[in-house]
Amino acid sequence: MPIKRLTADERAAALADLPEWESVEGKRDAIVRHFAFADFAEAFAFMTHVAMLAEKADHHPEWSNVYNRVDIVLTTHDAGGLSTRDVALAHAIDAIVE
Numbered sequence: 001m002p003i004k005r006l007t008a009d010e011r012a013a014a015l016a017d018l019p020e021w022e023s024v025e026g027k028r029d030a031i032v033r034h035f036a037f038a039d040f041a042e043a044f045a046f047m048t049h050v051a052m053l054a055e056k057a058d059h060h061p062e063w064s065n066v067y068n069r070v071d072i073v074l075t076t077h078d079a080g081g082l083s084t085r086d087v088a089l090a091h092a093i094d095a096i097v098e
């Protein structure tokens, strides 16, 4: 089954449940969350955890890391926008830090 983009209503409902995530500015159908940790070791430990989740789900983040900061953008390339896979990964990521 091909993965489908969320409709505008589904997207709004999903984001209401993910208060730490926001829409990416501009034309991209994607969400972003910014993280800050005590230091690089903590940031990278978090990234390792996320990487394992992503690999297990076969769904991968777009991300960047500068020292203690990690920015994660989620979108589904195969769907050309936000899908249930992004929502699931966002919740799984939130569960690591909360």
Ligand SMILES: C[C@H](O)[C@H](O)[C@H]1CNC2=NC(N)=NC(=O)C2=N1
Pocket (backbone or CB within 6 Å): 058, 059, 060, 061, 075, 076, 077, 078, 079
């Ligand atoms: C072949 C493989 O299942 C696909 O390329 C997966 C891998 N990880 C992915 N990650 C994300 N974010 N979007 C995708 O469409 C995607 N597709």
